[in-house]
Structures are given as structure tokens and as C-alpha cells.
Amino acid sequence: MAYEWIFYNRExxxxxxxxxxxxxxxxxxxKTDRLFRLSFHQGIRYFRDAFFFYGLAFITRYFLGTxxxxxxxxxxxxxxxxxxxxxxxxMAGFFLLYxxxxxxxxxxxxxxxxxxxxxxxxFYALTFVIVFLDYLWNTYCFMFxxxxxxxxxxxxxxxxxxxxxxxxxxxxxxxxxxxxxxLIAWLSNLAIATIFNWSQIGVINxxxxxxxxxxxxxxxxINATKKSLARNLKRF
Numbered sequence: 001m002a003y004e005w006i007f008y009n010r011e012x013x014x015x016x017x018x019x020x021x022x023x024x025x026x027x028x029x030x031k032t033d034r035l036f037r038l039s040f041h042q043g044i045r046y047f048r049d050a051f052f053f054y055g056l057a058f059i060t061r062y063f064l065g066t067x068x069x070x071x072x073x074x075x076x077x078x079x080x081x082x083x084x085x086x087x088x089x090x091m092a093g094f095f096l097l098y099x100x101x102x103x104x105x106x107x108x109x110x111x112x113x114x115x116x117x118x119x120x121x122x123f124y125a126l127t128f129v130i131v132f133l134d135y136l137w138n139t140y141c142f143m144f145x146x147x148x149x150x151x152x153x154x155x156x157x158x159x160x161x162x163x164x165x166x167x168x169x170x171x172x173x174x175x176x177x178x179x180x181x182x183l184i185a186w187l188s189n190l191a192i193a194t195i196f197n198w199s200q201i202g203v204i205n206x207x208x209x210x211x212x213x214x215x216x217x218x219x220x221x222i223n224a225t226k227k228s229l230a231r232n233l234k235r236f
Contacts, residue, residue, distance in 0.1 A: 018062035024214045025055030043099045045114045050095035057088035086131045094123040100157045144190045151183035174224035
């Protein structure tokens with residue numbers, strides 16, 4: 001019954017879904033930006049940028065998809081939606097990874113811009129390659145594989161940080177949870193896409209799963225930032 005209602009009211013469901021995901025990302029960006037301005041911790045800065053890109057991915061996909069629905073539907077238009085969504089979603093993953101690695105490449109002061117610097121430009125280039133390969137073979141395989149590998153690596157780093165830094169465990173536990181939830185999301189999305197082959201039920205399951213995971217992101221981040229951990233982040 002629920003699936004039938006969603007199917008027949010799918011445009012309303014997509015709008016509500018996009019608004020909720022966009023709002024969650026907006027709140028996370030605001031909270032992490034405030035934490036960054038208190039601590040000037042560069043990892044928080046890149047973590048913030050990750051959710052900025054997640055928000056862009058879902059919002060632009062909705063508006064481009066709506067334009068596609070009302071306009072003359074062409075293969076080019078559908079390809080643009082796929083390319084733009086993939087680009088933002090993959091870059092979000094790279095920002096999360098770099099938020100764990102930044103100390104290996106930057107000083108405590110960080111770069112002038114967290115969105116455009118030499119290290120991040122490399123990630124832009126890698127993202128373009130992944131998106132291009134998916135476009136060339138008309139698949140999502142390269143995106144799925146790259147993000148699963150990325151989050152397996154990020155989860156190992158995040159867990160190591162959590163075990164080593166005893167005094168900041170509350171915040172690092174949140175960080176580790178976000179990474180693990182991302183990994184679960186990508187594995188589940190791949191499984192659903194493979195099993196249901198992008199059927200209506202499969203797509204609805206993906207939407208519901210993503211919404212649950214983003215709500216868990218929001219809860220874990222609010223719970224961690226509520227404890228005012230900025231003064232303890234300098235050595236993270």
C-alpha cells in the first residue's frame with residue numbers, strides 16, 4: 001500500500017525527499033561551519049564542504065529532473081542530470097576522505113580556500129575521470145566501486161583516530177559513524193540497484209534508505225556538536 005501511494009504520488013515524494021535532504025545538509029553545514037569558526041580545525045572545514053556537496057547533488061538532481069519532466073526529453077538532458085549528480089556526490093565523498101587526511105598535506109592554518117586548492121583540484125580531476133568513464137560505458141559502476149573503496153579506506157582511518165584520541169572520543173565517534181553510514185549506504189545502494197535493476201520499488205527503497213541515513217547523520221552531528229568540543233579539536 002505504501003509503495004503504491006509513493007508510486008502514484010512520486011513527484012510529491014521526490015519534492016519532500018529533496019527538501020528533507022537539502023534541509024538536513026543545510027543544518028549540518030551551518031553547525032559544522034560554526035564549529036570550524038570556533039576551532040579553525042581544517043578537518044571540520046572539509047567535513048562541512050562534504051555536506052555542502054551532498055546538498056548540491058540532491059537539489060540539482062531534483063531541479064534538473066523536474067526540468068527534464070516538463071521539457072522535451074532527450075538523451076542529452078538525461079545524461080546531464082546523471083553527470084551533474086555523480087560529480088557532486090563523488091566530490092562529497094572525496095571531501096570526507098580529505099577531512100581525515102588533511103594534516104598529511106597542509107599546515108594547521110590550512111589553505112586559503114577549502115574548495116579550490118592544489119589537493120582538492122586533484123580530487124576534481126579524479127571525479128571527472130570517474131564520471132566520464134560512467135558516461136562512456138553508460139553505467140554507475142565506476143561511481144559505486146570508487147566510493148565503496150574510498151569509504152572502506154576512510155572507515156579504517158576514522159576508526160584508528162577514534163581509538164587513539166581518547167579525549168575526543170565523542171566527536172570522533174560521530175565522525176566514524178558518518179563514515180560507516182556512508183559505506184553502508186553505498187553497499188546497500190549497489191545491492192538494491194543490482195537486485196531490483198533500478199525498478200520503481202528499488203528506487204523507492206534507495207530513497208527511503210538514503211533519507212534514514214541522512215537523518216542519522218543529522219542526529220549524530222547534533223549530538224556531538226551539542227557538547228561544545230571545539231576547544232579540544234586542535235590536535236585531532
